[in-house]
Amino acid sequence: MTQPRYTARVQSLPATVPFVGPETQERAMGAPFRARIGANESVFGPSPLALEAISRAGADAWMYGDPEVHDLRQALARHHDVAPENIIVGEGIDGLLGYLVRLLVAEGDAVVTSDGAYPTFNYHVAGFGGVLHKVPYRDDREDLDALLAKAREVDAKLIYVANPDNPMGSWHSAEGMQAMIDALPEGCALALDEAYADTAPPQAIPPLDTSHPRVIRFRTFSKAYGLAGMRVGYGLAQQDFISAFAKIRNHFGMGRVAQAAALAALGDQAYLERTIDKIAAARETIAEIARANGLTPLPSATNFVTVDCGRDGDYARAVVAALAAEGVFVRMPFVAPQDRCIRVSCAPGEALALFSEALPRALKAAG
Amino acid sequence: MTQPRYTARVQSLPATVPFVGPETQERAMGAPFRARIGANESVFGPSPLALEAISRAGADAWMYGDPEVHDLRQALARHHDVAPENIIVGEGIDGLLGYLVRLLVAEGDAVVTSDGAYPTFNYHVAGFGGVLHKVPYRDDREDLDALLAKAREVDAKLIYVANPDNPMGSWHSAEGMQAMIDALPEGCALALDEAYADTAPPQAIPPLDTSHPRVIRFRTFSKAYGLAGMRVGYGLAQQDFISAFAKIRNHFGMGRVAQAAALAALGDQAYLERTIDKIAAARETIAEIARANGLTPLPSATNFVTVDCGRDGDYARAVVAALAAEGVFVRMPFVAPQDRCIRVSCAPGEALALFSEALPRALKAAG
Incomplete structure (x- = not known):
């Protein structure tokens, strides 16, 4: 057979x-x-309140999680002073990166990242047939100018940048990142992975402005919040960009206990x-x-x-x-x-x- | 912009x-x-042991889940008398169906299901550009002969069948299902959704034989086990078929607490x-x-x-x-x-x- x-x-x-x-x-x-x-x-x-929430939510584990992740998105919206419609919650940033790549990258489409940046992003790009163009780090930091230049050169649909960076721990200033956002070529989206934003100096994180139609910023409960095992990440972007995820995401993918844990962790600043x-x-x-x-x-x-x-x-x-x-x-x-x-x-x-x-x-x- | x-x-x-x-x-x-x-x-x-496991695993929620889902796959292998290599654990059957469709269905590929069967399967097929061919239910049951005939007619890469069926609650005999498996056209895979196997009469479920290279059977902790909110489903198939999922799945998608909950629930037969x-x-x-x-x-x-x-x-x-x-x-x-x-x-x-x-x-x- x-x-x-x-x-x-x-x-x-x-x-x-x-x-x-x-x-x-x-x-x-x-x-x-x-x-x-x-x-x-x-x-x-994680916060003891998150641990309590996990235990408590266990009793509700027979129910699917709310596919709209309403309560957590409301709380995140208040926390970041954006609208809930600017937020997509997903199965860790890994899962959201997979959705993002699927939204944008068809066979042969150009994508730009740094050589040695996040392998899981590269895995998703390869998985959907994208062509990865890599630029070297400069002085152990991602080279924002080189990423932009490469994106223009290859007509990239997507650039990946982590700020602060993994695996080097380095970072750019808010001004530097904002300059990159402002210089983003037409037709090119930016995946700005801010998994480590919570531990960065404030002057490294540009203002959370969701008005750019092609910038999506990712945050997570897996790092400083201490909930890697619950698989909760989120993206912040313009409403239209966020809406696109609803066309392809696993609507019932976010577990009920995971949502409760993240909500409690967020509440314990x-x-x-x-x-x-x-x-x-x-x-x-x-x-x-x-x-x-x-x-x-x-x-x-x-x-x-x-x-x-x-x-x-x-x-x-x-x-x-x-x-x-x-x-x-x-x-x-x-x-x-x-x-x-x-x-x-x-x-x-x-x-x-x-x-x-x-x-x-x-x-x-x-x- | x-x-x-x-x-x-x-x-x-x-x-x-x-x-x-x-x-x-x-x-x-x-x-x-x-x-x-x-x-x-x-x-x-769910079982009180699963609730206990959720509470206990909360303390480990800072760790990513084992990407190989080793312990749960070992336990499932013993439970079903198959090898761990015959098992893929994923983010509910919904998530696994998404992976399966992505493995097999490219733009324009033919897929067969029943008209009125699981909408989330259809959602995934549409999401990857497959062409859905639907056959009507017969006497409130999925019409296995019609599904096979349609698959041969359109050269389908994949058929979806749920046994027992959702939304009708109906079922086929083990012999009937086995006859369908035996008659599966070359080049056509079968997604046999057995989410409700636990509540079915034993004579409705064909023997768990993982030797067919194109049959994958799905089970879940979301129904009889009472853990819908933890998002744990699994597929049973020939090892090569299972290996293919590793090319595209979200390797760190299975949460640590979810794995622990499922393991405990499985242990409380x-x-x-x-x-x-x-x-x-x-x-x-x-x-x-x-x-x-x-x-x-x-x-x-x-x-x-x-x-x-x-x-x-x-x-x-x-x-x-x-x-x-x-x-x-x-x-x-x-x-x-x-x-x-x-x-x-x-x-x-x-x-x-x-x-x-x-x-x-x-x-x-x-x-």
Whole structure:
């Protein structure tokens, strides 16, 4: 009997995945990581109010979630001083990026990103047959001028930028980002991934203006809010842009408990503030540990610190592997020259103490 | 400034949604439904062990879910006596149907379903540019021979069948379904939606054989398991078919708490059995209420009863509206002649008592 007739696009796709999960590594090692500081999760955890909401909403878990995600969108609208119609809530920014790419990118359409930026975005673009054009980072930051120039050159339908940036932790000023938005070529949309906006200096985030018809900004409950496991992200854009998602999204994709958890987390801004303070302190601790080992921590506006190991990608990969052997899960940039670095998530003292203890041995093992 | 350049496909899509949620109706009415028996959720709720798991997993909600969904797939593999490689877990059957359609259906590809079957499947097919060919129900059941004949006629890449059927509650025998599988045309895949398998008589479900390369069977935690709000469905198929999903799925789409909830629910088969008994009893109660009001309950293998109101779609729509005005949420088939019916979900006594009370008034109001 024959196989199913997959589309030509699907037949052309590799069987790769954007990321291997730490659980896969743990199963291979036969032991759990002692410090899980590689996925930029918030090891500080979510607000106790979110935990309460999860428990409470469990009793309602027999009901599908509201497909309009009404209450959360209302609360987000108040929080950001926009209209609910400016907000699309989805299954994490990953899920929303998939929808966005599907809205815009048909076979052969040009898309621009930075070489070494978010692999899941690239995965979606390849998945819908888009042609990715990459520009290099400059001084460990995304090169906004080069992205714009490339977009004009290839007549891109979409540019992806993260500000602050993952995996480098770097950022642009609000003025710099706004200048990019103002210079966006006609016909080109901008996916501005602000997953790390909560931990950025305020002067890095341009005003939340939803009047541009082709700019969509993404935020998430997976980072500073500490709810990666609930899968709640959202996009902010002009109403027409947001409406387009309703043509293709999984309308009942947002779980009821996830919606309740995010709503409660959003309501506890005091907890978020305290977490952000802890993240800032942890950035300092990670930087000190790096320096004490002769490494160079890069400035960070995120909930992780990217640490320059001073040599090439092979060396950094060896450091990551040696840390994993010590029970410490970290990740690293995929692409040279950023892959001279490792990327360490902020975490409470115990986890960073394990990192501090393991790092000298890992550096030695890496040679 | 111009709008984003949406794909031609997206531009052609209507702004419709497959279903309006009950919450939307509640907001319009300004009051919550007193009985929520319209979405075939399990009003009996999930296992207490699942509720415990949700509370407990909340503490881990800061971590992304395992992208391999390892533990749940292992447990499902044991439960169904297949290999974990035969199982894809996704964001409800809705999400998995979206992935399946994307794998197989390119612009202009033929797909076959029954006229009046699951609208969300049709939504996905339209969303990827497939051409839907519909065959009528026969005697309130999906017409397997007609589906096969149509598939051969139009060289379909995919057929959708639900057994037991939603919205009619009807079913085919295991032999009948197996005969359809055996007669599946070369090059045509079968999406066999078994969301209601748990409440069906055993002789309605063909043996779980994952050897056919083009048959995928879908199950869910949203119905009898009572976890619609957690969004966990799964597909069972030959390993190669399952592997294809890894090329396009949202790898980190399955939340950590959702995975834990499903795992706990699966582990409590005694609770599931008791729920199935309650569902069977509730089917009888709904049937009695229908008969007492001069209506005809149809036989049901699902967690709902489809009730023939004996007149046309306008009348049934008026009954549904009048029940809503009474605070009772039910739904109905969309397409004639099935739309002579209303569809009532099984529920505990209180909810059905409200239905029983409201129905005579609703029938009177509907004229």
